[in-house]
Each structure stands twice: as C-alpha cells, then as structure tokens.
Amino acid sequence: xxxxxxxxxxxxxxxxxxxxxxxxxxxxxxxxxxxxxxxxxxxxxxxxxxxxxxxxxxxxxxxxxxxxxxxxxxxxxxxxxxxxxxxxxxxxxxxxxxxxxxxxxxxxxxxxxxxxxxxxxxxxxxxxxxxxxxxxxxxxxxxxxxxxxxxxxxxxxxxxxxxxxxxxxxxxxxxxxxxxxxxxxxxxxxxxxxxxxxxxxxxxxxxxxxxxxxxxxxxxxxxxxxxxxxxxxxxxxxxxxxxxxxxxxxxxxxxxxxxxxxxxxxxxxxxxxxxxxxxxxxxxxxxxxxxxxxxxxxxxxxxxxxxxxxxxxxxxxxxxxxxxxxxxxxxxxxxxxxxxxxxxxxxxxxxxxxxxxxxxxxxxxxxxxxxxxxxxxxxxxxxxxxxxxxxxxxxxxxxxxxxxxxxxxxxxxxxxxxxxxxxxxxxxxxxxxxxxxxxxxxxxxxxxxxxxxxxxxxxxxxxxxxxxxxxxxxxxxxxxxxxxxxxxxxxxxxxxxxxxxxxxxxxxxxxxxxxxxxxxxxxxxxxxxxxxxxxxxxxxxxxxxxxxxxxxxxxxxxxxxxxxxxxxxxxxxxxxxxxxxxxxx
Amino acid sequence: xxxxxxxxxxxxxxxxxxxxxxxxxxxxxxxxxxxxxxxxxxxxxxxxxxxxxxxxxxxxxxxxxxxxxxxxxxxxxxxxxxxxxxxxxxxxxxxxxxxxxxxxxxxxxxxxxxxxxxxxxxxxxxxxxxxxxxxxxxxxxxxxxxxxxxxxxxxxxxxxxxxxxxxxxxxxxxxxxxxxxxxxxxxxxxxxxxxxxxxxxxxxxxxxxxxxxxxxxxxxxxxxxxxxxxxxxxxxxxxxxxxxxxxxxxxxxxxxxxxxxxxxxxxxxxxxxxxxxxxxxxxxxxxxxxxxxxxxxxxxxxxxxxxxxxxxxxxxxxxxxxxxxxxxxxxxxxxxxxxxxxxxxxxxxxxxxxxxxxxxxxxx
Numbered sequence: 001x002x003x004x005x006x007x008x009x010x011x012x013x014x015x016x017x018x019x020x021x022x023x024x025x026x027x028x029x030x031x032x033x034x035x036x037x038x039x040x041x042x043x044x045x046x047x048x049x050x051x052x053x054x055x056x057x058x059x060x061x062x063x064x065x066x067x068x069x070x071x072x073x074x075x076x077x078x079x080x081x082x083x084x085x086x087x088x089x090x091x092x093x094x095x096x097x098x099x100x101x102x103x104x105x106x107x108x109x110x111x112x113x114x115x116x117x118x119x120x121x122x123x124x125x126x127x128x129x130x131x132x133x134x135x136x137x138x139x140x141x142x143x144x145x146x147x148x149x150x151x152x153x154x155x156x157x158x159x160x161x162x163x164x165x166x167x168x169x170x171x172x173x174x175x176x177x178x179x180x181x182x183x184x185x186x187x188x189x190x191x192x193x194x195x196x197x198x199x200x201x202x203x204x205x206x207x208x209x210x211x212x213x214x215x216x217x218x219x220x221x222x223x224x225x226x227x228x229x230x231x232x233x234x235x236x237x238x239x240x241x242x243x244x245x246x247x248x249x250x251x252x253x254x255x256x257x258x259x260x261x262x263x264x265x266x267x268x269x270x271x272x273x274x275x276x277x278x279x280x281x282x283x284x285x286x287x288x289x290x291x292x293x294x295x296x297x298x299x300x301x302x303x304x305x306x307x308x309x310x311x312x313x314x315x316x317x318x319x320x321x322x323x324x325x326x327x328x329x330x331x332x333x334x335x336x337x338x339x340x341x342x343x344x345x346x347x348x349x350x351x352x353x354x355x356x357x358x359x360x361x362x363x364x365x366x367x368x369x370x371x372x373x374x375x376x377x378x379x380x381x382x383x384x385x386x387x388x389x390x391x392x393x394x395x396x397x398x399x400x401x402x403x404x405x406x407x408x409x410x411x412x413x414x415x416x417x418x419x420x421x422x423x424x425x426x427x428x429x430x431x432x433x434x435x436x437x438x439x440x441x442x443x444x445x446x447x448x449x450x451x452x453x454x455x456x457x458x459x460x461x462x463x464x465x466x467x468x469x470x471x472x473x474x475x476x477x478x479x480x481x482x483x484x485x486x487x488x489x490x491x492x493x494x495x496x497x498x499x500x501x502x503x504x505x506x507x508x509x510x511x512x513x514x515x516x517x518x519x520x521x522x523x524x525x526x527x528x529x530x531x532x533x534x535x536x537x538x539x540x541x542x543x544x545x546x547x548x549x550x551x552x553x554x555x556x557x558x559x560x561x562x563x564x565x566x567x568x569x570x571x572x573x574x575x576x577x578x579x580x581x582x583x584x585x
Numbered sequence: 586x587x588x589x590x591x592x593x594x595x596x597x598x599x600x601x602x603x604x605x606x607x608x609x610x611x612x613x614x615x616x617x618x619x620x621x622x623x624x625x626x627x628x629x630x631x632x633x634x635x636x637x638x639x640x641x642x643x644x645x646x647x648x649x650x651x652x653x654x655x656x657x658x659x660x661x662x663x664x665x666x667x668x669x670x671x672x673x674x675x676x677x678x679x680x681x682x683x684x685x686x687x688x689x690x691x692x693x694x695x696x697x698x699x700x701x702x703x704x705x706x707x708x709x710x711x712x713x714x715x716x717x718x719x720x721x722x723x724x725x726x727x728x729x730x731x732x733x734x735x736x737x738x739x740x741x742x743x744x745x746x747x748x749x750x751x752x753x754x755x756x757x758x759x760x761x762x763x764x765x766x767x768x769x770x771x772x773x774x775x776x777x778x779x780x781x782x783x784x785x786x787x788x789x790x791x792x793x794x795x796x797x798x799x800x801x802x803x804x805x806x807x808x809x810x811x812x813x814x815x816x817x818x819x820x821x822x823x824x825x826x827x828x829x830x831x832x833x834x835x836x837x838x839x840x841x842x843x844x845x846x847x848x849x850x851x852x853x854x855x856x857x858x859x860x861x862x863x864x865x866x867x868x869x870x871x872x873x874x875x876x877x878x879x880x881x882x883x884x885x886x887x888x889x890x891x892x893x894x895x896x897x898x899x900x901x902x903x904x905x906x907x908x909x910x911x912x913x914x915x916x917x918x919x920x921x922x923x924x925x926x927x928x929x930x931x932x933x934x935x936x937x938x939x940x941x942x943x944x945x946x947x948x949x
Binding site for chain 2: 073155195465546547550551554555557558559560561562564567568570572
C-alpha cells in the first residue's frame, strides 16, 4: 500500500542536506562557518555598519579529533550587526526558510536557509541545542537556548533569558556544536576568509582555529558600498505564480494601475503601451460616442499642454463630422486615422485621460488571460531595463583596496560594467586583474570568483567565469603561462544564477557570460599595457647593460691598438643609448 | 738562384700588420673621440658576394660591403670581439708569440669576452682578416701543424732566439714541419728547381728514401690531405719568391683532385685573402686516365664520390681541359685509385717510371 505524507521544509533539508553543501564532515564544517559569517556580514551591511566578525572554532572533548581531524567541534560566531528582535530569534534560528532575505535586493544569502541549515546539521550530528544571544542595541539582551523540531519545522525553546544591556551592545552571538573535520576543511576555511576579506575590505574578521591560532583579517578602509534598495519585480522576470500572488494582495481595480504599482520601472506610458500590445485595452466605439463625450475629448486636449502640442487643430465640429463617416471600430483606430502623424502612445494617453479606454480588474482575469499576460510581458520589447539601485556592487575603489590588502600586487586593474539584465534580473559584473606581489607564479591563473560578495570556492571548472577565462586568447594580451596573475570576477544580482543551492558556481547565462567576457577583456587590455611597458623597460635595461658592458671594452682595446694613453670618453654615447631607445619606441 | 723580392721580408710584413692594426684602432678611437659610435665597413662574405675571378684565378669578394656598428645592439658584441681580436693579434705580433684558434677562444675568456663556441671565435678572426686584409697567419694565429717539407732549401729564422740562424731543410730525414717558425723565415738559398707537393705521408717518406729530391732536384712538400693555409701560403712564396714551379700529386679521386685545386685556385672561404693560391701550380695525378693507362688496382666510386664529381663539373675553377677530361673519365670508368696503388709494380716503380713520365708530361 502506498502511503502519502507531508514533510516540512526542515525535514526536507534534513533528508537532502547534500544540496545545501553539507555533504561530508569537512564540507559541513566549511559550510557552517561560511553561512554564519555571511549572515553576520549581511546584518552589518544592512545597517551600514562596518562589520566586525569573530569566529571561534574549538574542539569539544579535546583530543578526539587530533588524529583524523574528524570530531565534534564548537562553533561560535559573534558580530556587531543589526541584531535580531526578541520575537524573531526563535524562528530565525529554529525554522528553515524563515528570514529577512525574501526581498528583491542584493544580499549574500537569499533563501534564509543557510544559517538554520548549519544549526540543523549541528543538531542532527550532536543532538545539542544552539545558544543565541542578540540585541538590537536596546536596553536588553536576549538569550535563547533552542532546538529545531525537524518534523514540524518549528523552533523548540528550551530556555530563555533577558539581560540588561548596560553597554548598549548590538549584535548577535551564535554558538553550537557540530560534527566536522577541521583538518581537511582548514585550507578551504582560511581561503574563504581571505577571499571574504578581499571582497569586504571594510570588515574586520578574526578567526581562532581549534589549535588556538588567531587569524586576523583587518579592515583596510571604513568606506562601504552604498546599501541596495528593495525593488519591485521586473516584468521580464515574473511567472504566473508571481502574478497570481500579486492579484491576491493588490488593491488596484484595473490592470493599468496594477502594472504601474507592482512592477519595476513601469509608468503610465509603458503600462498603456504594454497593455495595448498585449491586447488588454478596451477602447470606446466611435459610433456610440455622445456629443458630450466629444466635448470632453476636446476639453482634455485643451487642458493639457502635452496634448495641445499634438492635437492643436482639433475642433468639436470636425470630430463629429468625421465620426459620422468613420468605419473604425474603436477610438484608438479612429484617432490614429484622424491624426496619422501622432504617436500611438500619445493617443493612448489622451484616450486614457479622457476616460475612453478601460482595462480589466486584475481579480477578474481568467487563468488563460494570466498566462497570456505573462507571455506578452516577456515579448514586449519596450520595458525599461531594471535599474541597479537594488544592487550593491563593491565599486572599483573598494575592489582595488581589497585586492591591494590581500594580494599586494605590483599592478592592478579593476572594472565595473554598467548594469545589465538577464531574464528580468538586474546584475552587475565587476572584474579585476592583478599581477605580481603575493600572487604565486603558476601555469594557470589564480581565479577569485565572487557572487554578491561571497567567495565561490568549489567547482571552479564548471563556473562561467572560468569558462570565459579559458576562451580568451591570452597571448593577445602578452600573457604567458607562469606569470603571477590573479583574475577576479564579481557578479552582483538580485538573483545570482547559481546552479545549485550550495552556491558554488554560476551557470552559463549568455547575458552574464558576455558581461564577464567584456569586463575581463577591459582589465586584460590594461594588463597588456602594463606588461608591454614592463617588457619595454626590461628590454631597455638589457640593452643598456649590453652597451655598458661592451662600449668600455671597445674604448679600452682601441686605445691600446691606437697606442694612446687616455681612453676616449664614452659617457655621452652611453647616455644617448637610452635616449635613442626612447625615440625609437 | 733568383734574388728575393723586397716585400717577402717577414719582418716588414709584421711591421705592416702592426701599422695597419694601429690604424684600425686609431680609426675607432677617433670616432669615439668625436662622440660617434665606432663602426667599420668590410666586404660582405655572404655567398652572393663571392665570385670566381678568371683574372685573379681565385675566388674574390664582390662590391657588397657590410657595416658593423657599435650602435647596433646585435652588432656590438661581435664588434667588440673583433676589436679585441685586433688587440690580441697586435699583442701577439708585437711580442712575437704565436697562437692557435683554440688559444684565441680561451684567451677571450680572460677579458670577459667569452665566445659562445669555437666557430664564433673563428668567425671573428675571419672578420678581422676581412677588415684588415691580412691572413690569420700574419697575426701569428696558426692552425695545428701537420704538413712538412724536405729538400735543399736553406732558410733563415726570424723567430725570437733563432734570429739569423740558418737551416737546410735536408737536415732531418723525416722532413721539417711547416710551422710558424718556418713560415716566418726568410729564404736564404736553394739548389732546387721545382716543388713536388704530395698528399700522403707514406709517399712523402718513400720519395725521400728514394732520393727524389736529388734525382729530380726538387723540394718535397707533404700537404697531409687538404693543405693547411700556412702551407698554401708557403707554396705561394716558393713559387713567387723563388720562381719554382709547383707540381702536385694526390690520390686519384675527386677529393685528391680538389686538394690540388685548392692549392692552385684557393677556396671560397678564403675569398677575402690573397697570397694563398699558386695559380701556376700543376696537378700531376693520379689521373683517372692513369688508372686506365697504368692498369692500376682500383676501387669503385661511391655514391658520395659521384655526387662530388657532379658538383665539380659546375665549379667555375674546373674549367681547364685537363680537369674536364679527368672528371669525365672518372664518371666513365667509375673507379678511383690511391697513390700507393703503384706499389703493385714494385715499391720503386712510382719513382722510376711514373714520376719522370709525369714531370715530362707537365713540362710541356
């Protein structure tokens, strides 16, 4: 007999923790550190506070993990972020898919999944509760001891305390136990922290590892990128479900207002044009117009300067006369026939102002109409592209600061592309190339990949940036193998096209791919200029050394041959070598 | 006996060498004093600038010249090496020391002028030859000695410690090595009326044993294969200063024939030099026709031999009737014979029968 049962989201992730990156003890400990650090950074960013994050990983029942590295660890993360209000603490840490990030603006996390997933993982491997302390800077600090009821996806509060917040501390402390393998995860964790420090140069990150070693990633600047603003959905990016949800909550009575109010960068004009394009506009029939309607039309024209400009010659008599003759079935066609030189959008605006067009109440749309609406949204060519105010790229200056801080290169070029979109999601690509300094000389480039300021460390070969880098003919940019070169690609988006929930690599979206390619090319060209100059300098140095090696010898032997006492002065000749070299270049 | 020509004086020659080297150095010195990058111009030695001159009867360089300038990054190293070589040569001549190409290669290292390899240093010496017009022997740079001379010629040494000392070249029965001391010596007197040059050591010894020098009143010269440049120069002097006709005897194959030809007309490699050829010298055999006429024991020509013969037919030096005839005969009979092949008729046959017949034939 087949049995059906519902499972909770917590249960689902419990059973499928692989998809969130908790594959094995070493991946799990890495993912735990990462998820909680990201939450901390996000909570400080949201408040425009320069983040201070302290991470401590220690061994529980010390000695058990000594040989294999596999053991039980206690993870503590402390930040100076926004803090969480008392009533949200249990759900934020004890309920999967509860979070502050279900909005359309850029943040490191997107699902409200990672942090709780880390805690869930700790619970299932050690069966111990999590301790959460938080304050939003009020007079109180709240302390919770929580566990997750996995089957019901509900927090279980084991203990709750309230303390006085004398020092007005603000932030969150999370502490819990988990099974993991630090020895095998160590290099990834350190690499993750280093890259996080690189892409968050305004953050102070400290990490104490189980051996008691302190790693400090100090901030290099107090400047922060401007915070992103929340944004409406863009018509290109919505699906039927989104429309249905909007219809349920909207108080708009017609589609015209509905489009304007719930979609990103859609105004009166765009809304009219789109609904006209999609066939959702019903215009009055010319033959049924009453004399007072004609009067109203002419009045509307005269009232607004924007219409007078186009319809200045109109008079009631003329319109009435042509109305009698016309065969047009609706006012739009009639107006278009009468004023062939006037743009259709203007006509739509006029008729709309005069009240001759109607659109349906969104609540009354039939399912087939909703599907048509969505389909037409994707086809309509004149929606404005989403603006990037909902994005928070790092900016060229901060990117440069971060790279200088962590890699100390000889040369650096950074580029921020203009905002672009894929499937209605805005995105910005930032790229950088660094040469020399702490970058190792390897056959291949060191590639740093970031998405919404998260370092991506796994599955490099599958990532779109790596594919783009491989597709470039680097010899064109005077780059040869064995050069100490690091390439950095940062994709910011309200929806980063990850391939997996584990946030490890970015998928091949053609729009994203081409932006990455252009970004890398831009910095590669600047690297080429640098390398050419360097090559030129090296060549000149070699040249000069050749001349200064041989000219004195020629002088000496000629003097001897000629039987002279004093050698000729060759200083001027040596000087002129570098001079005519510059002229030749 | 003829009187010596004044220019033959080895002493005068070395004075001229020193004077020209000083001029070479002064020229460069002057250029640098004027604030210019030193440079020299010399005839190009590239193959398209090497021509055979029927008038001079040897290879000569054409009108093309190359400019070597210290201003050019690719030239400055070889240029410096050449100036150094000039300096080194002038030291040798001044101090009357001799040296070899190998010495030159190693000496350079003492001046931080390392040559990449022996060919590079050889090439620089050749550059100096081309620029100054002197042969390396004039700079006291000699090849390894392997050729020898025997016969009634009295020479007078000019080398340090032997100045004025005389030697008759019959004094040692193995012959006297043609080395720097001999080459730089003056000719005092001779009773000979011809020079016989022989390719191989065995035959040279036989000729001495059989007293060819007395019987034919000849100076015997062993070339020991391809004659070294010092030996070719020496033959030139014997011919020019003492007016002795030169007869050459080699193996009967294309290589032997070419040994004779290089003595007579020189090589393309030495197109920039004069005084290394003896245009009036004559090749006496072994001819291809001798192989037939004397029924000599022979070996078949190899593919390489035949290829070489075809090359020689296109060589501008091989225009005389004798040469054409012999090349044709070689290609016809496809056989070759060594000088020793005459021993088939007894050890003295070559001296008793063949040599007189040949000398008579060539005297015509």
